[in-house]
Amino acid sequence: MSAQTTSAPTDDTGAADASRPRRTGRTGPGDVAGLGVGRAVLFVVPALALIAAFLVFPALWTLYLGVLKYDLAGSNAAAPQFVGLGNYTDALTDPRFANSVLLTLAFVGLSAVLGQNGLGFLLAATLRRAVGWVRMLVNGLVLLSWILPGTVVVFLWQALLDRNGGTLNALLDTPGAAWTLDHPLATIVVFNVWRGTAFSMLLYSAALDAVPASHLETARLYGSGPLRTFRDVVLPRIRGHILTNTLLITLWTFNDFTPYMLTGGGPDHRSETLPVYVYRMSIEGGQLGFGSAISLIMLVINLVIALFYLRLLRRRGQ
Amino acid sequence: MRRILADALVRHALSRIGLYLFAGLMLVFFALPLLWLVLTPFSRTPAYQITAPSFTLHNFRVLFDNPFALRSIGNSLVLAGGTAVLAVVFAGTAAYALSRVRLPGRDALLYAILLLSSIVTGTAAMVPIFLMLFQLNMIDNRLALILVLTGGLLPSAMFILKDFMDSVPKSYEESARVFGASPLQILRHVVAPVVRPGLATIAVWAVVQVWGNFLLPYILLHDQAKQPAAVIMYTFYDEGGQPNFALISTFSLLYSVPVVVAYLIVNRRYGFRFQGGIKG
Numbered sequence: 182m183s184a185q186t187t188s189a190p191t192d193d194t195g196a197a198d199a200s201r202p203r204r205t206g207r208t209g210p211g212d213v214a215g216l217g218v219g220r221a222v223l224f225v226v227p228a229l230a231l232i233a234a235f236l237v238f239p240a241l242w243t244l245y246l247g248v249l250k251y252d253l254a255g256s257n258a259a260a261p262q263f264v265g266l267g268n269y270t271d272a273l274t275d276p277r278f279a280n281s282v283l284l285t286l287a288f289v290g291l292s293a294v295l296g297q298n299g300l301g302f303l304l305a306a307t308l309r310r311a312v313g314w315v316r317m318l319v320n321g322l323v324l325l326s327w328i329l330p331g332t333v334v335v336f337l338w339q340a341l342l343d344r345n346g347g348t349l350n351a352l353l354d355t356p357g358a359a360w361t362l363d364h365p366l367a368t369i370v371v372f373n374v375w376r377g378t379a380f381s382m383l384l385y386s387a388a389l390d391a392v393p394a395s396h397l398e399t400a401r402l403y404g405s406g407p408l409r410t411f412r413d414v415v416l417p418r419i420r421g422h423i424l425t426n427t428l429l430i431t432l433w434t435f436n437d438f439t440p441y442m443l444t445g446g447g448p449d450h451r452s453e454t455l456p457v458y459v460y461r462m463s464i465e466g467g468q469l470g471f472g473s474a475i476s477l478i479m480l481v482i483n484l485v486i487a488l489f490y491l492r493l494l495r496r497r498g499q
Numbered sequence: 500m501r502r503i504l505a506d507a508l509v510r511h512a513l514s515r516i517g518l519y520l521f522a523g524l525m526l527v528f529f530a531l532p533l534l535w536l537v538l539t540p541f542s543r544t545p546a547y548q549i550t551a552p553s554f555t556l557h558n559f560r561v562l563f564d565n566p567f568a569l570r571s572i573g574n575s576l577v578l579a580g581g582t583a584v585l586a587v588v589f590a591g592t593a594a595y596a597l598s599r600v601r602l603p604g605r606d607a608l609l610y611a612i613l614l615l616s617s618i619v620t621g622t623a624a625m626v627p628i629f630l631m632l633f634q635l636n637m638i639d640n641r642l643a644l645i646l647v648l649t650g651g652l653l654p655s656a657m658f659i660l661k662d663f664m665d666s667v668p669k670s671y672e673e674s675a676r677v678f679g680a681s682p683l684q685i686l687r688h689v690v691a692p693v694v695r696p697g698l699a700t701i702a703v704w705a706v707v708q709v710w711g712n713f714l715l716p717y718i719l720l721h722d723q724a725k726q727p728a729a730v731i732m733y734t735f736y737d738e739g740g741q742p743n744f745a746l747i748s749t750f751s752l753l754y755s756v757p758v759v760v761a762y763l764i765v766n767r768r769y770g771f772r773f774q775g776g777i778k779g
Contacts, residue, residue: 212599214672214685224596228589228653232612235650236619239627246627304525307518315522322529328762330711332729333751337532339547346548348531375529436620438714456622463626464718472626479623487617491610
């Protein structure tokens with residue numbers, strides 16, 4: 182999924198094709214190179230085969246695995262048992278699952294919807310008024326935190342938060358404070374804001390560029406303060422971008438596995454978001470059937486977010 | 500009148516102060532974790548603690564002496580390069596065919612795969628993908644991992660490339676055809692050069708995606724000799740669980756530099772707009 186597709190409405194070539202003179206034979210109206218349907222199918226098949234094998238099939242298989250009691254080892258490994266909705270009822274009655282859902286909601290809500298969205302917008306809106314080198318410097322650092330490999334930034338944060346030698350404790354003069362143990366949720370929330378704000382900043386920067394300067398000038402001349410100007414002039418123009426951005430970062434944060442690398446889901450499951458929960462149950466714990474049931478729930482949530490997003494794109498494409 | 504002017508001046512000064520306070524705060528917040536990456540590789544006493552500069556290159560000796568460190572960078576290159584090549588070739592041919600030939604159900608197909616690519620993420624599909632390769636006896640098979648990674652990137656790649664293909668003027672192909680070029684020749688010698696920026700975009704995007712990917716190689720490659728950089732860092736600890744700081748700090752730097760360089764090149768060529776597509 183990429184933001185570049187935001188500029189790509191899905192139905193666009195049909196009209197262009199129809200306006201060309203029709204040709205006879207097997208080649209279609211837009212097919213000026215004479216590819217033909219046969220070769221076109223050949224061209225499409227490798228890509229579709231990989232998509233079918235590694236996207237479609239896993240999704241469908243999750244549906245099937247989720248109704249089995251299927252373990253990586255033990256008696257249920259050789260002969261998986263059909264348990265119907267058993268895994269789902271197990272999940273719904275498991276306090277660890279409920280805990281994980283709540284944590285995921287808090288993680289996505291605080292770090293993406295509020296944190297990245299808000300800070301990204303603030304950075305985009307304010308930095309444009311700062312002098313060039315300050316803007317470049319802050320922009321560069323925000324971007325750097327986004328493009329560095331995940332494993333590296335996780336280690337950097339471990340160095341920052343370490344109990345004994347950590348930079349944060351040295352700065353705050355709180356020797357021995359164990360941030361990741363005492364505040365695991367806050368740790369992954371702040372980390373994710375740091376890690377992902379760049380995308381929102383870039384998107385809002387582009388959106389604000391499109392607000393006509395003359396409108397802002399008019400608002401200023403009429404004595405409208407910054408908050409009113411934002412509400413009456415800026416907001417109506419960037420509403421679509423806010424929705425797009427929120428849906429995308431929600432989707433990414435919801436599927437983010439980095440909390441596992443930072444806190445391992447602990448201590449005592451206090452940072453165990455759904456991806457971490459699935460990993461620990463199925464890959465570490467070997468309960469593949471149960472893990473698949475949870476994965477399916479995740480797939481459905483992803484589907485809902487993605488459908489919203491695509492509807493938004495379509496409406497804007499028209 | 501004078502009062503109003505003074506008010507406006509004060510307000511302006513306050514907003515400036517607020518602006519630079521915020522900028523300063525953000526500077527500290529975003530720079531603080533990065534300090535370690537810049538200073539520790541050159542420190543004489545590498546630890547969690549950031550020490551005052553005491554320049555040495557000794558830590559890099561530790562890096563080059565480690566049997567897995569450089570090899571894992573090579574592994575990352577193989578995974579990223581292989582995935583980029585497959586994604587560019589398969590997405591390119593598919594996007595061209597979909598752009599030029601009206602296959603039945605084309606628009607529905609494009610919509611479906613776009614939807615799929617956002618739903619079936621590595622995290623949501625880790626169980627079936629792990630189980631599939633486990634049952635096929637393909638754990639530790641790098642080609643299998645490359646195919647899995649390619650499959651995940653193809654929908655977005657096809658989508659972006661179809662836009663590029665749609666924008667190629669059809670008159671180019673028409674004239675090539677008049678001179679007797681075959682469809683394959685036209686694709687290679689006429690279309691591909693025109694959409695080269697698009698192909699480069701996809702290649703760089705694929706490399707960056709794979710370069711940083713942790714979860715899939717983590718669950719699909721168990722042999723240390725085959726693991727990429729993202730995964731191998733977790734083995735740089737001694738028996739007591741204490742990190743090998745000399746190794747981790749220099750390795751982090753070596754492993755980060757290529758993405759930063761790639762970003763700078765891309766940014767210079769395509770500007771910020773490209774960034775929208777580089778991530779996710």
